[in-house]
Amino acid sequence: MKVWQALLTLDRRILYLVLMILVGWQVVSPLQAENVVSTKTDSLFDYIDSMNEGDVVLVQSDWTNSTRGESRSQFQALMRHLMRKKVKIIVTSIDGQAIEVARVNIEEVAKEHGNNDYEQGRDYVIAGFFPDAPNYVFGVVNDIRKEFAPRGVVNTPVMANISDLSDCRAVILVTASASINIWYQRMRNKTKLGLFCTAVMSAENIPYYASGQLFGLAIGAKGAFDYETLLQDKYKEDQKMINLAAGQRYMGPLAFALMLLIVAVIFGNIAMVMVRKAGNSS
């Protein structure tokens, strides 16, 4: 009985310590398990993989390092794929910090082996931060060239063949917020819409995947690992290419953190039942 009582009043610092030890162990020496790729990420990868050299996509990056664990590996995996396919990229954001974070990550990925030395202005452009999301999306849908004209990107090779949003192969959002809702409302089926979102945003976006409004969906750190697994399957011939990166590395710590959470909830409930039972019998 004392054990259950003690468990029920366990000092939270002990839980913190266990979490630190488990995550620390997995960061240093992660356990790996075979990945089962989600069909949602599979659809996302397949559509992007069907793009041809010279196609253009609009990537809206709305994440900062507060969701680095999920969004950074998603964004980097997406960039690796687009760069290897020689797809031209227009990057925008509705978050002031996010656009700089995107720039840093693109420059980092562009330097990697096999990513075709992507160069700003020639292969990708950064159209910048837009403070008013609904009107920015309206502007892009209505007249993409006019919307981006003040940003000095419309006369670059990237936008040479773009006169309307429908000339882009896709709009892809990497986001930690509900910024995609405006695209659902205002895109008027001009092109396809894809999404990389955090795990907490998944529940509200899955209905749009089910209805066909999203051509694919990568969810959280697992989504990033799924995408990396698919990249690894496709590009495993060139061993110098980085395919399995942070998405894979984060799986071990995430798995053990979640399992600790599950164990804590189960034991917390058992302790509650046992203490209540003992109270009734006495």
Added chain:
Amino acid sequence: MNWSIQFLAQDTPPGTNIWALERTSDPILSQPIFWWVVGTIIVTSILLFLIARVPSNFRKPLIVGVTFLCGFYYVAEWLIPKQRLATGEEIAPVPVIGNWLAALPVASSTAQIISAMLLVLGVISIFRVHFGRLLKAQKDWFFSAVLLISMFTMLFFGMANFSERRGLDVTLAEIDKAAESQEMSERWVQVATLGSESQAFTTKQNAENDAFRRLRKGEISREEFETRKTEAEDVYETAVAASTAQIEAAAASGEMTPEIAGLARAGARAEQARGFIAQSQRFVFTDMLQVLDAATFSLIAFFILSAAFRAFRLRSIEATILMFTALIILLSFVPLGLAITSGLPSDQFIGNLRLDSISDWILAYLNTPAIRAINLGLALGVLAMGMRILFGLERGVSE
């Protein structure tokens, strides 16, 4: 009237469309865009001055009226029928003012400009509050000082870096021009040399990183790792020597080849990235702000664990269902969780008991209808709130 709407929408032919004006290297005072901006600032200032002078008893009707007109404009976009021309263009003709749809971009651009102005207003407001606290040496003045120093440091390096990047664009355009006319100069020799070093260094770094990853995974031995590092160093030296010979040949002939232009472009980027401003901006933004951001949010894991342990109790049937559903979904988000049932064949009936199958079923058949119902309720609530704002019934608008 129609002309004025088209002008504001910047649909008029080049010459009056200010965004279509070419950027030139002329002095700023002789550029038309400068005078457009000055004119806009003067007109806006006069408008704001006049609005501030409106008698207080007219302010409420003015705010409600403007709110109604602006809000109704966006509602009308969706509700009023439009005519689709054979060209595919949509028009909504109205007597006197013509095609009012042409003015939608004006409304959109205006809203964006106002949002951008709000950011500046936010900075001014923060400055006023904290500078006042600092001057009066009020409680916690030290934190106000830290905030103001951080804000202005970030502002300075951010804007200076942006300006430098604009300068880089000009340099890149000059390199393209030189490549077109095949003109080589001393400046391009220096930049191309830097570019060749930078490119060779990236290749070397990639090779070293690859070797380190393999060493960590146990795919290669320590000796093999050292050999690969030495090879990477040799490749670097050879690549730099080859590029230097190429650049010297181009300098001697005075002709810029496409390869040299590529090196010069890389060099110009490296030069900008290695500058004091770019390094400082990287330090304050990437190495400080972003790291602090990530560290702060990573603390959430501890709080979630502690809260779940104390609060997630099976006190009712609903709580029990919620907990078991949450456990299944949580496990399905990690390969180690999926591995528990991955042995079950997915093409047989028993495959329905795989964690990924159960999780997909929950998300598709339980979560989706529930979210749709919530969204419908939410939309009705937003509609009601929108109507209240539109008709000036909401306190924030009407009082």
